[in-house]
Amino acid sequence: MPDVLRGTGVSPGVAAGPVRTMSGAVPEPPAGRRSAGDAAAERARALAALDSVGADLEERGARAGGEAREVLAAQAMMARDPGLAGVVTDRIDEGLSAPRAVYEAFNTFRAALARAGEYMAARVADLDDIRDRAVAILLGVAAPGVPDSDEPFVLVARDLAPADTALLDPAKVLAFVTRDGGPTSHTAILARAMGVPAIVACGDCMDLGDGTMVLVDGTSGEVRPDPTEQELAAAQAEAEARAAVLGAGTGPGATADGHRVPLLANIGGPKDIEAALSCGAEGVGLFRTEFLFLGRTTAPSEEEQESVYRAVLEAFPSVVVRTLDAGADKPLGFLPPPDDEPNPALGERGLRLFHSHPGVLTGQLRALARAAEGLDVRLQVMAPMVTDAEETRSFVAACRAAGLSRAGVMIEIPAAALRAGDLAAEADFFSLGTNDLAQYAFAADRQISGLARFQDPWQPALLDLVALAAGAAGAAGKDCGVCGEAAADPALGCVLTGLGVTSLSMSARALPRVRAALAAHTLDQCRKAAEAARRATDADGARTAARAELPGLDPLGL
Amino acid sequence: MAERRVRVETKVGLHARPAALFVQAATRTPLDVTVAKQGKDPVNAKSILSVLALDAQNGEEIVIRAEGDGADAVLEELAGLVTESSA
CATH class of the missing domain: 3.20.20.60 (Phosphoenolpyruvate-binding domains)
Known part of the structure; x- marks a missing residue:
């Protein structure tokens, strides 16, 4: 692990905490016939899992509101699709276990959608996500998505979709770091709305292990794994200054x-x-x-x-x-x-x-x-x-x-x-x-x-x-x-x-x-900062040059 | 068995929002409803995945079928969702 990981800072501020990575792939259920023979119970289990995924997606949408609501409602329709349920019950009647039947049924439709051209790439990704959620329930493993944690954490992910963040507890998230995304990505807008630091386009962030302490600087775009006591103390002071600013x-x-x-x-x-x-x-x-x-x-x-x-x-x-x-x-x-x-x-x-x-x-x-x-x-x-x-x-x-x-x-x-x-x-x-x-x-x-x-x-x-x-x-x-x-x-x-x-x-x-x-x-300082920024030849240079003219930012932790 | 042939006029074809509206409307009726493309097997119009996999694009003709009381009204509504007149 390098001393510092770099990305694009998209929401300012500094925070430190343990990494929680958005959980990765749900395992593929083993192929082959199920050992026990009760097809009716297995069918009920499979359909209940699909319905529960549909209900969960709908609820996330309702809580998120706006555009996310419609997107998630469409995904809920997929989870509760009668055609899908038909294939699942057929597979179970052929002797498959509920998780394997759900897995194969989704893949049947996945193949059909993947053939169906240009509008379908995003739908295939949606379908994989819904499949993983249903299979995770049936296998009793953690659902993909935002991790549960009792202590506040730094959320690390490939990218964040509205479905991932709709139920995020703002009090638990100290900062966001994503591998993909840009300054107007969902992650960036959400982080600024929540007032927490965020870094996107941080290529190596998925290599950070869960639980690793990191120091995230959303202004410079730097993620520092295993920071020293001194660095943490500085971050703490910054966080307190920020809280004071917010209160005032x-x-x-x-x-x-x-x-x-x-x-x-x-x-x-x-x-x-x-x-x-x-x-x-x-x-x-x-x-x-x-x-x-x-x-x-x-x-x-x-x-x-x-x-x-x-x-x-x-x-x-x-x-x-x-x-x-x-x-x-x-x-x-x-x-x-x-x-x-x-x-x-x-x-x-x-x-x-x-x-x-x-x-x-x-x-x-x-x-x-x-x-x-x-x-x-x-x-x-x-x-x-x-x-x-x-x-x-x-x-x-x-x-x-x-x-x-x-x-x-x-x-x-x-x-x-x-x-x-x-x-x-x-x-x-x-x-x-x-x-x-x-x-x-x-x-x-x-x-x-x-x-x-x-x-x-x-x-x-x-x-x-x-x-x-x-x-x-x-x-x-x-x-x-x-x-x-x-x-x-x-x-x-x-x-x-x-x-x-x-x-x-x-x-x-x-x-x-x-x-x-x-x-x-003062207005004059703002003008000087603007002139300095425009003299730079790139965004980082502009940021640095402007901040040099704005001495009041650092004491405020901004 | 009532049936209706219509040309898909929504820009994205029977995908995205038009597909969701179509399937929601089909699901609201107790009747069995199918949709097919020329020369292909009909699929359940209440299945969003089947309807998406049909891949009916702008300009293509689809055949919607329904059976039972009120089938004509159902077909009228569904056809309206994919044609310009209602869009």
Whole structure:
């Protein structure tokens, strides 16, 4: 084992604890006939195991909510599949044991699905997971997935899927380390939401044995096995400082010299209101509305939309709503299927979708305008995936026609950032979506872990685009917020402020740390940090250079 | 035995969400329902794995069959889930 393992730090902070690896493969049940002869009991055992897996998946989905719910519900359907149950009982009647019959039945379908082409690779992985869960029950071995542990631990895994983390006890996880994944992977977003350090793309992490003490630095991306007493003591001090910061986190966001930077929350629906309020969000900087539209065969009525929007608008003094962001990768069941798109990220998604289906947008805008009626709230509406001034103009006109006075655009396409002055002349405000902006600027798919370094929001090229957009907005006297996960990094929050960004919106749990980082520095220090970061030639260099200009971070353990 | 021939118009074919909606709808009825591709054996429409393995793609024709009271209404709903008119 090397002294230090390196990966990409995606959630800042330091933690130390024993490794718990997500359990590996469930053994293949031995082939051959069962010894005892009661087929009926064996059938009942097998079907009960499958049903229990289905129930478990459904429950995980219900607890996780959102998109995970739908994914896990589909997997539960597979566990309870009548065709699968038929094959299982046939195999048992032929003399196989319950675990072997379940194993073989799944493999029958696995082979059929593997032949069925492009959509099936992910389903085959799902099917293997469901098979392993059922076989583990029948063999009486540990289920695959997040380990049980009485003491807090550092979770090490190849990668984490929503199914793995849905039931994670946040009090038990000290840090995440994964072999795969990038800065916008599920692991990274979850860790930032939980406020624990995380490192992804750490190639050797699966070699760490269970129980090994490790020191995880989510800022530098280093994992240190068997740390010394001294290193552990430093980590402990850091953890205490962080706890103190979290406890002290209230009040509006501002730099040490009083430059206001409103700190806002990203929410995905009314379910997130409570966390946002308890973390001291001054408002909502990104209200994603997809949950109302995805997974249904009929469009939500304007009345239904209005009541959901109203629940959010009543809870905050200011809310930025993003209009529906769907596309070929997130198709809407109630619209005709989009044309075949070999690359949905470059297709008819976001605002572009409404060129062909304007009714969905105008309905949403009307529902928003009505939801705000009579409320003392500053409602701002913005469109995703806006490319140029013409699109901006037509979106702003649609908002005005619906009676919405504040209409903005997301800057997530490099062309929009490069010509931000043109867009600023039309829009009331900008919001930078740094995740997509990086994907498009670096021509690197967000989902591909091998390209993780291009998703690093510290890339100087990305900072340049942010500076262009924020500068153009500032020159036109307009606001320019950031609502990507970049805003959740305390050091980067300072740099973004130095680049001219006027508000930061993030997962609610990240707010106290960003608030503390801002309060520890003056606007001038933030500007110097931004300049230093832009002088670097890579993300690590930018991070290091900026931190050197932000002396208040280390004492806070940020 | 009532049957309906339809061309699959959902972009992803009878996969992903359209397949899940199709199987959920089939499962809601007490009737036996099958779905087949031209020249292939019909499979149980209540089995998500069988329906996925059928690999009915956008533009392909499928045959949905149901037997018993209300079969026509069931077929109407299922056909609607894979054709553009209802999408």
